[in-house]
Amino acid sequence: MTRDSIATARTLNEALPYLKRYEGATVVIKLGGHAMGSDDGMASFARDVVLMRQVGVNPVVVHGGGPMINAMLDRLGVTSHFVDGKRVTDAETMEVVEMVLSGRVNKRIVQAINEQGGRAVGLSGKDARLMRCEPADPALGLVGRPAQVDPSILRDLAGAGAIPVVAPLGFGEDGATYNINGDTAAGAIAGALEADRLLLLTDVEGVKDASGALVTDLTVDRVRDMTDEGVIAGGMIPKTQTAVDAILSGVRAAVILDGRAANACLLELFTDHGAGSIIRRS
């Protein structure tokens, strides 16, 4: 027997209590645009998701794609800018956002999961009335705040053995299409599903303090303090805000972790080690 196979057997053995804990659990995973760079990274993420499903977890993937939207806007010569991590979205920008998120980005993730033997189904918040939005702030244009989430389609898909992959778009009763920050969409969906875990995958190890050190355990109050102090800034604002809102609406815990690290989701769910910054109510 090789040293590797002994280590694999030991790892599986140590994972048993975690496998039991998460059997039947709903885990919402937000895959940020910065975390989905390389094809190898995407394949590794997809494998983790398929393994989760295989051991009885119900994974729901919600994705971003900010860098891919930026690249397409650049090609089309359309300029856009962000306020507190949210893209100011006019009608022309919205067309590009929908095309990129519901098109290329969503299908790339679906395909990656299916190539690993899963059965992924891609949809956006417009499908089956999943996310009804209201304007988040008139200054942001067509940026949506999820006002009502109907997660029944996600339960139906999970019940049929499929893995839902959701693009963060919503519909308005006014007939408009809304651009939702990917973190915000994942949090709203996790809240509506009363998920056991919300995993927010990004391109940093987790939340860092003023000295740049990783903070592994956070409470809702500490997040508020760090935001007031300006230590949590830019794209980390919607991420931590999402985590807090999700916890306050019934999600057990949210974790912000580095999606570029190998097997990030498995490390977090199935080992003693954990990963990133976990945020709990208190």
Ligand SMILES: Nc1ncnc2c1ncn2[C@@H]1O[C@H](COP(=O)(O)OP(=O)(O)O)[C@@H](O)[C@H]1O
């Ligand atoms: N306190 C902090 N800890 C970690 N990252 C922070 C912090 N404050 C701001 N950030 C920034 O937030 C970024 C993550 O947000 P974002 O770029 O929107 O990610 P994604 O595309 O994965 O959603 C980090 O790359 C980092 O530059």
Ligand SMILES: CC(=O)N[C@@H](CCC(=O)OP(=O)(O)O)C(=O)O
């Ligand atoms: C309102 C808003 O900002 N929407 C985002 C949607 C994509 C996203 O959230 O992508 P990341 O997760 O990769 O940052 C945008 O237009 O970029």
